Amino acid sequence: MTYEPVIGLEVHVQLGTKSKLFCACSTEFGLEPNLNTCPVCLGWPGSLPVLNERALQLAIKVGTALHCEISERLKFDRKNYFYPDLPKAYQISQYDQPVNKGGFLEIEFKNQKGEVVYKKIGITRAHLEEDAGKLLHEGIKDGSLVDYNRAGVPLLEIVSEPDLRSPDEAYAYLIALKAILQYLEAGDCNMEKGELRCDANVSVRKSGETKFGTKAEIKNLNSFRAVQKAIQYEIERQIDLLENHGRVVQETRLWNENKGQTFLMRSKEEAHDYRYFPEPDLVPFTISRQTVEAVRKTLPELPGERAKRFIKNYGLSDYDAFVLVQEKKLADYYERCLAQKISPKLASNWIQSELLALLNSKKISIDESPVKPADLAGLVALIENNTISGKIAKDVLPAMFETGKSAKALVQEKGLIQVTDTKLIEEAAGKVIQANPKSAADFRAGKMQALGFLVGQVMKETQGKANPKLVNEILRKKLQT
Amino acid sequence: MEFEILKIAELARLNLKPEEQEKLTKDLEAILGYVKKLDSLDTSKVEPTSHVLDLENVFRSDQAKPSHVRDKALEHAPLREGKFFKVPKVVERE
Numbered sequence: 038m039t040y041e042p043v044i045g046l047e048v049h050v051q052l053g054t055k056s057k058l059f060c061a062c063s064t065e066f067g068l069e070p071n072l073n074t075c076p077v078c079l080g081w082p083g084s085l086p087v088l089n090e091r092a093l094q095l096a097i098k099v100g101t102a103l104h105c106e107i108s109e110r111l112k113f114d115r116k117n118y119f120y121p122d123l124p125k126a127y128q129i130s131q132y133d134q135p136v137n138k139g140g141f142l143e144i145e146f147k148n149q150k151g152e153v154v155y156k157k158i159g160i161t162r163a164h165l166e167e168d169a170g171k172l173l174h175e176g177i178k179d180g181s182l183v184d185y186n187r188a189g190v191p192l193l194e195i196v197s198e199p200d201l202r203s204p205d206e207a208y209a210y211l212i213a214l215k216a217i218l219q220y221l222e223a224g225d226c227n228m229e230k231g232e233l234r235c236d237a238n239v240s241v242r243k244s245g246e247t248k249f250g251t252k253a254e255i256k257n258l259n260s261f262r263a264v265q266k267a268i269q270y271e272i273e274r275q276i277d278l279l280e281n282h283g284r285v286v287q288e289t290r291l292w293n294e295n296k297g298q299t300f301l302m303r304s305k306e307e308a309h310d311y312r313y314f315p316e317p318d319l320v321p322f323t324i325s326r327q328t329v330e331a332v333r334k335t336l337p338e339l340p341g342e343r344a345k346r347f348i349k350n351y352g353l354s355d356y357d358a359f360v361l362v363q364e365k366k367l368a369d370y371y372e373r374c375l376a377q378k379i380s381p382k383l384a385s386n387w388i389q390s391e392l393l394a395l396l397n398s399k400k401i402s403i404d405e406s407p408v409k410p411a412d413l414a415g416l417v418a419l420i421e422n423n424t425i426s427g428k429i430a431k432d433v434l435p436a437m438f439e440t441g442k443s444a445k446a447l448v449q450e451k452g453l454i455q456v457t458d459t460k461l462i463e464e465a466a467g468k469v470i471q472a473n474p475k476s477a478a479d480f481r482a483g484k485m486q487a488l489g490f491l492v493g494q495v496m497k498e499t500q501g502k503a504n505p506k507l508v509n510e511i512l513r514k515k516l517q518t
Numbered sequence: 519m520e521f522e523i524l525k526i527a528e529l530a531r532l533n534l535k536p537e538e539q540e541k542l543t544k545d546l547e548a549i550l551g552y553v554k555k556l557d558s559l560d561t562s563k564v565e566p567t568s569h570v571l572d573l574e575n576v577f578r579s580d581q582a583k584p585s586h587v588r589d590k591a592l593e594h595a596p597l598r599e600g601k602f603f604k605v606p607k608v609v610e611r612e
């Protein structure tokens with residue numbers, strides 16, 4: 038029996054505002070406990086919330102980029118629950134009139150055949166709500182400690198349709214969503230700081246079945262890779278249940294990263310009855326169509342459009358364009374390199390292989406790269422005009438990293454300029470053939486591998502400076518006469 | 519009247535004794551019965567409102583300002599530890 042997974046994701050993203058959603062407290066991360074609190078976010082009687090205009094604008098911006106319908110009328114509602122992470126005993130959220138409804142996000146991923154495929158994932162809604170405080174339990178026997186610095190920080194909860202069909206699609210969705218949020222400058226999306234959080238709804242059904250199976254909600258997903266792994270685990274767990282035990286029970290489960298398993302969350306969560314009602318402390322809001330149009334006009338070029346432009350204008354492959362645009366700063370770096378009129382393909386290759394490998398090994402982000410775009414372009418230009426070989430360039434780049442010198446300066450300093458002087462190469466080739474009569478004979482007898490060895494020897498003879506293409510040509514000529 | 523006194527008590531985290539259940543059921547029935555009078559009005563042509571004031575779009579601009587209330591708030595908290603508020607352990611109910 039084959040099964041089809043059905044996955045929906047709920048993403049909470051912190052909107053990039055200076056102050057909280059309903060009060061003037063700072064949203065700065067990592068401050069002393071409870072420093073960012075005031076009568077409003079501490080829920081003192083008589084205090085009144087007032088909506089942060091910027092938060093609403095950012096929410097509309099994200100909704101527009103996700104092709105959502107922006108509500109003309111919206112209101113806020115109280116979601117009632119007893120838990121000390123919110124001092125008011127309710128969270129201000131949006132129930133039946135969210136800012137954004139019914140959009141989609143285009144994702145890009147590799148299918149099982151390794152082909153790049155595109156798919157539109159429905160967005161059910163994206164609504165504004167306030168974040169809760171943080172409870173600390175560890176090491177405290179007689180209670181819990183509460184820090185309300187996060188309480189009231191603006192969040193946008195983005196809910197997808199159950200359109201995702203594999204852990205890879207879920208991963209691709211998160212990558213695409215994060216890229217859009219960063220391009221919009223709607224939020225930093227730093228998962229370590231809790232600025233982006235994700236819950237997954239997972240169910241499975243027999244292939245061909247149109248009704249959904251019973252779903253489990255998975256929480257405590259701390260990275261995109263964790264989302265992928267937890268969904269994979271959950272799919273297998275549910276298939277095993279159906280095959281061997283009859284049925285799946287609807288429940289909330291927690292992902293345990295160390296054990297690589299999901300566990301039932303033991304709590305009174307089953308009594309979910311939030312008794313939503315309109316927040317009487319906030320007036321309703323009207324969003325004019327002119328406002329929506331104005332926001333639409335300010336949308337920057339988004340990652341999907343940028344990838345398509347890279348493919349069309351620079352001749353990149355779908356995959357290369359996709360990797361470059363995922364991170365805005367990387368794509369910006371790339372385009373700054375191209376300002377130096379170098380080969381777009383060569384520049385893309387050098388950034389994606391050598392430069393990123395170096396940056397990753399040293400844990401440096403692209404915008405802090407000691408090799409600036411103009412420097413990298415300088416290196417690529419030297420390869421392009423045959424001043425140095427790609428092989429030499431691989432040694433030059435780390436030296437540029439270390440010294441901060443330009444490729445040109447380093448190449449001159451170390452005498453690395455590629456030898457294109459045929460006479461010099463002919464001399465070296467003659468020497469190598471003489472020193473390796475067996476290989477020469479092998480090649481003449483039709484063993485093509487022997488040529489590779491001889492080319493290597495000539496490169497060695499010239500300290501890697503000879504143009505490999507020329508070496509190849511000259512050796513062939515010499516051996517065939 | 520259609521409500522379950524025990525469910526409401528559970529949501530409000532109240533432990534009711536049997537005699538309290540009976541009394542509260544009667545009280546709630548009376549209250550709901552009073553409000554039910556509204557059902558006799560024809561509201562088919564009335565727009566639902568969520569707010570009593572004829573106001574909309576009240577915003578504040580995104581500017582952060584410290585309130586300096588933390589220490590005062592902590593002073594008034596029933597329990598604290600350092601700069602944290604302290605609460606009883608939230609116990610899971612069976």
Ligand SMILES: [Zn+2]
Nearest residue numbers: 060062075078
């Ligand atoms: Zn506050």
